[in-house]
Amino acid sequence: MNEFNKPLSGLVTPRFGAIATFMRMPHVDLDQAQGIDIGMVGIPWDGGTTNRPGPRHAPRQMRDASSMVRPMHQTSHVVPSQLANIADLGDCPVNPADVMDGLKRVETYFKKLVAKGIRPLSAGGDHLCSLPVLRAVGEKEPVGMIHFDAHTDLYDGYFGGFKYTHGTPFRRAIEEGVLDPKRTIQIGLRGSMYDLDDFAWGEKMGVRLVRIEEAMEKGPKAIMAEARRIVGDGPTYVSFDIDCLDPAYAPGTGTPEIGGFTTFQAQQMLREMRGLHIVGGDVVEVSPPFDPSGVTAHAGVTMMFEILCPMAEDVAKGRSK
Amino acid sequence: MNEFNKPLSGLVTPRFGAIATFMRMPHVDLDQAQGIDIGMVGIPWDGGTTNRPGPRHAPRQMRDASSMVRPMHQTSHVVPSQLANIADLGDCPVNPADVMDGLKRVETYFKKLVAKGIRPLSAGGDHLCSLPVLRAVGEKEPVGMIHFDAHTDLYDGYFGGFKYTHGTPFRRAIEEGVLDPKRTIQIGLRGSMYDLDDFAWGEKMGVRLVRIEEAMEKGPKAIMAEARRIVGDGPTYVSFDIDCLDPAYAPGTGTPEIGGFTTFQAQQMLREMRGLHIVGGDVVEVSPPFDPSGVTAHAGVTMMFEILCPMAEDVAKGRSK
Amino acid sequence: MNEFNKPLSGLVTPRFGAIATFMRMPHVDLDQAQGIDIGMVGIPWDGGTTNRPGPRHAPRQMRDASSMVRPMHQTSHVVPSQLANIADLGDCPVNPADVMDGLKRVETYFKKLVAKGIRPLSAGGDHLCSLPVLRAVGEKEPVGMIHFDAHTDLYDGYFGGFKYTHGTPFRRAIEEGVLDPKRTIQIGLRGSMYDLDDFAWGEKMGVRLVRIEEAMEKGPKAIMAEARRIVGDGPTYVSFDIDCLDPAYAPGTGTPEIGGFTTFQAQQMLREMRGLHIVGGDVVEVSPPFDPSGVTAHAGVTMMFEILCPMAEDVAKGRSK
């Protein structure tokens, strides 16, 4: 039997008890972390939010909700904690008062994390959080990305030129060379628009943009077959914006758009990622003030678990080589 | 460039700011209105409600939620404010204490509106609000109607003979000759029943009644193909009762019925209305006291935008002739 | 005209008025009950709940919500109160402080009820409530069961050996010989797992386990065709755990699992039960503290009505023989 971290047993403390960590995994401080394969991290920061704020509060609510996640996946029967050494690394440092300094703090933290050989699976925060994480995981070579979202987040700026908001992270990441647009697919795009600029720019760069209508028409399997072709065998990041789900399934988010995915559809898609080389992932834009009941957070952490399973399989595959 | 009204730019005031008007369009008083093509109007009245009250509060909540609607439609790329001169005309006069006087006030207001050449797109209020609006838009010739609803609203009376409630507007409109039953289709009908009377009467009059089971079986496109055949080229009214949506998508309504449409399905249907001669529309039965979060209102105003787009296209088509 | 109990007319008291009974049927005390065919009963007990408590409060909230149910079914046009003599028998005795005594009290009550020739349709309470009811309806011969749930509830024990929780009722019922595993089908199973034990045990016993993925793939009709084959003509119990629905449709429950059924899908399945010999049923795990709005309870009582209709038809068929 391996010596990987195990989730706290429900026989010692019931699932609703104990200090809440992600999926009841032990809390390990990054500075003390040794031999960790996958680090779950909270990013309590919404410095890029332009309208309804709140995701800074998500990591706590998601940790609480994650107690509902049991160790084994329902269809693959994967038990991630048996395939990889996983820990809750706590929350990364942020700066609620300064966007540029906040970006720097998050980037520094995740570069240290990556330097330790850890793959990050983080819980935002708003979608700007993905940018500094990509700077870390894409530092050596640009990563591909499977991106679930109602929005492209490929805007150029906001409010007369602000370059770093939750609507711009992937344009910046492509410009900075940490994200490979030709290995990037965005799934679930929808909602009324200001103009066509963000779509046009993405398509020009080679990003595959999948509007919700196409996704609904073709279905999860076909869409994901294309996603697998696009990202191929290279290092791939998975970014799951909770607003890709319909507000009926995820009311607690800042920029809801009706007409989105069901959680079942999202799960069907995420389950097609087995075998991919997933080097990091995140679930972002859960906003507790807009859903104190925690229904949205529960959906969010279940999606984290759906990402964690193929990540852990990939870790194990790498180890066995 | 035309001189149509434009929505308030987010560069001046962020979307969550400014006094809330429908889709950030300027507020113009009906008496001062000149050259308006489409008037968005609130009807703060639920005088016809027989069970759980509240839609009188909807126009305000819907105006607030409508800030989330951006200028351009996501699939048609129509920008209604570039095709037609649109304004928020404010709320029409009502009478919360007297049903018959209330009906008269609303009718008078909308007849004045129609006389000015404005097409109304209103936010109820309960479904009785549609009757006085139909009296205005159907005054010269009866209109056809595409009607999304869980209920037929074709009852004869209520509580021993009351003729004017939110369950009777379209029976009255047909009787009064302002609504053409043979050019009317009702989509999404469901829920337990008192008896078969309302369905039988509707069918006898020639209304096309589409139960939810049929709509789910055939799908949005087929249903709407039939709707287009039924209403044809004549003047058509669109009435969207928010309870056609499943309560998961629209909990804030007075007479919810489970087993309804998703917002995606509703959008698919509304998008098949391009090219129709839409002379008016409404979204009714949003009830803020039963959903203070505004999720239902957000769905409602997005449906208003889905109706506004083909209305504006029809206005532009009429102008170009 | 028969002399069956009739629901309180809305012409005497509007639907939101009067002391709340299930579907506005008269309240009859079990001891006084004469000639009742179907007894609707509340079981205000969640003594088997291991995580988030609350279903003890469900019967009241469900009675309140049940006022929205009208007498006639929307597709079959069945009016149960015209086919069978139905009453609200109130709440059965429970014991909030002792699980074993609680089980005994519920069992005793339902044995008395069954001895009077009444078929029970109960509103839990948590899922442990089904066990003592099955002891009553399966006392003479084991019953078959159509079981809608996210979970198998076939665990052996909890927390180091506790045998009677809401995760174990059907293992106990099979062991006790009141439930026939070979005539049992479970539909909608999903969610992360502790291990494979409950599934393995069920399959070994001959229970047909339908995971949500299979149910979504095949669709309601195919799944129910198999259910009908499995339960056949024998006495059949219907148990509807509200958590078979997706949390978007039923947030008020203790162990939600994302990726579940819509209410429309559930209705489609329940409507395929016409002609079966349904000797009892329940709707369980509605938890009012987690949904004070009553949306979940409304879904729950509508499902009760969907079960009531084929039950009443079966009663009438039995009477006419």
Added chain:
Amino acid sequence: MNEFNKPLSGLVTPRFGAIATFMRMPHVDLDQAQGIDIGMVGIPWDGGTTNRPGPRHAPRQMRDASSMVRPMHQTSHVVPSQLANIADLGDCPVNPADVMDGLKRVETYFKKLVAKGIRPLSAGGDHLCSLPVLRAVGEKEPVGMIHFDAHTDLYDGYFGGFKYTHGTPFRRAIEEGVLDPKRTIQIGLRGSMYDLDDFAWGEKMGVRLVRIEEAMEKGPKAIMAEARRIVGDGPTYVSFDIDCLDPAYAPGTGTPEIGGFTTFQAQQMLREMRGLHIVGGDVVEVSPPFDPSGVTAHAGVTMMFEILCPMAEDVAKGRSK
């Protein structure tokens, strides 16, 4: 031991169980009522509401909340069910679609109730409900009244002349001669005003108007000493509008006014009514849609119990004469 009705024992069914009746007293239909001294009645009607509707739903929520009330009063140690024969008479007939017919139905019901020698303690409904009850209890001779409220409810009309709203009941009752203004005191008046008319009219008629500032300054005992002097030994009605409480204590009401009483202050006042000849009472304006949690209803039913105790004492005193 007397043979009065007893509340359902918690040893048979826990307080959260059983079909909800007021304070767990047996439900007796008015037509069958024999020997009842005090009848608790729901009036599910808000036909007089001019702004935020909802009190029609209060009787049910108040019955549910009333399970928290135990049989004995905390300071007087009075057990009303030992002093008087008390029943829950269910809800009285109303008309949600017609104010004048609604008034007539309620009046007819309460006249029948009074004719049977029953004293009513009702749960509204909005404050217009008090008018038809006063027509019954004040039919033979005008009653005095201790009235707790943020508003005088002495307006002459509404919206250009409507005479019967929840702002006018006591002006009507005085005009009709069923309420004696010189034996009437109103306590807790506050909130911004349209004009001075209602206060001026009340003072002209001899009503004692106690603004909140005076009540806070003098304190519960002094105010109630004056109330006792004003109503004297004659038949007295107690009307408790929940909006006399501060919204912090009773958020679920249609016309909240900040700066109101605490529940403790209200209890202190109500407890000074011992020995008065209380012939009827009501608690009105609880609005469940604005407080689904039931906190307001809980405050409301506790106030009902505070009124019930001195009523029962007065019944017993009358019997012993």
Added chain:
Amino acid sequence: MNEFNKPLSGLVTPRFGAIATFMRMPHVDLDQAQGIDIGMVGIPWDGGTTNRPGPRHAPRQMRDASSMVRPMHQTSHVVPSQLANIADLGDCPVNPADVMDGLKRVETYFKKLVAKGIRPLSAGGDHLCSLPVLRAVGEKEPVGMIHFDAHTDLYDGYFGGFKYTHGTPFRRAIEEGVLDPKRTIQIGLRGSMYDLDDFAWGEKMGVRLVRIEEAMEKGPKAIMAEARRIVGDGPTYVSFDIDCLDPAYAPGTGTPEIGGFTTFQAQQMLREMRGLHIVGGDVVEVSPPFDPSGVTAHAGVTMMFEILCPMAEDVAKGRSK
């Protein structure tokens, strides 16, 4: 009769109807404003918030709630709209993405407003909003201030030196010479502390700091007598942070502290300001995401009305000189 703006009459549109403006006063754009004495302005900005965000959404919710405010004050019988020309000037420009630019935009707007001879009564926004307003009203000479708050907002910096947050506005205002510390009193201070620095600095500067314990002990009248002595006859600003109220009365705020004022106490204090030379005021820190019910906003706008009345009296006094 004067020609001042009048609130929209409830006889035309009921209080819940019409596009929401502050207290139903007409909306006038600042650029068009002529002869306005008092301008009510929304500041949809919470750029200084360090913990739980949300006040950017307050102006809309407060406008909606302000419909409950009637024209006349309950104790003074002042009708502000008869004493001064009042308008809702809409929301001022802000910048959600940049604190320093946001401060500049707000300052510029209010300097223009003051230059037009208008006294501002604004609805925040977080407390940082007060700083740019003070820069406008205190530009010519430093103003005094009566400040109701749980916190001093006299911190020097935040998070390692950020100088402009909602915890620092009054330290900045004093340093900038627009606020006279010797004419400033802070009332209601409480809550656990980081250290004593903010209190010590304030006392050193001559600010009168009134902890909640002292305020409760002495009572509203004595505290306000001292406040009147401190501010004297000079130009005085009134800043009301909603968190001076206890969270029971104002749950919707970002930094709640238990043990606060009741609304009644706050009203008692505000009513002692008659005769002061009030040149501006604000109500800040209402946070709609933390109270979608609007109870907090309702308290907030009622406090705005309490400030508006003595402001209007002072305007009238100035005019009559």
Added chain:
Amino acid sequence: MNEFNKPLSGLVTPRFGAIATFMRMPHVDLDQAQGIDIGMVGIPWDGGTTNRPGPRHAPRQMRDASSMVRPMHQTSHVVPSQLANIADLGDCPVNPADVMDGLKRVETYFKKLVAKGIRPLSAGGDHLCSLPVLRAVGEKEPVGMIHFDAHTDLYDGYFGGFKYTHGTPFRRAIEEGVLDPKRTIQIGLRGSMYDLDDFAWGEKMGVRLVRIEEAMEKGPKAIMAEARRIVGDGPTYVSFDIDCLDPAYAPGTGTPEIGGFTTFQAQQMLREMRGLHIVGGDVVEVSPPFDPSGVTAHAGVTMMFEILCPMAEDVAKGRSK
């Protein structure tokens, strides 16, 4: 400078960030604990709840809310973390399925804790949790107690003889000799009653019972002066049932009683405990399902801080001897 544990600095992680521990103190496992003076412990258990369940979820919600507590007390200026070595010990083991085993687990844990020289300050759970803690702190000699509650919790049994519920802990503790009734005072008692038994038994044993009416009349200082006399210099336990507060201040609890304390009054009382020999304390009966907003939990943890301060002072006094 001492080497005591310090709360996580807000300069590293903002107050809303990081894994939530009580008051941001470090998490130390009991088995590893060395030199801890005061251990904050969660008891996620409501096995004694007889009506509305939920306190099992309180420790997590209270940890989250406790981030709002800053290091220094507002009036005493005590900084507990400078006077004593304090840690969050996590949650103690419980058993959600068996009351007797649960009691044993909690008792065993706290005896181990006490044996390590740690004073417990726990967050329930329901009030039955206090019994096993008292068995630990009162093992060597019975402790005195200052008990804030709406209820005596001195009932003998429940539901026909169940001896261990949240209504009986202190009768058991007195019977078991771990609580000294003559050194016990109960403050805030109120609410309707079943009978007089619990009060009579308490008085017979010598417990000082302070009804809310007496507490309101005499005021915090006088009541606490008596409390100090009663408990004297001996070891004293402080038990704070959140339902001693009025439901306006603490809606999230299972057995609310209107007419309770304000948080200000409660703080005034708790602040009179300086100098007492406080050997342990708890805050119980916070029920998150009945208040997802966390307002109640926030009140609860602030009361924990009020208890922690004099506890830490007593620890320091003991050390300096």
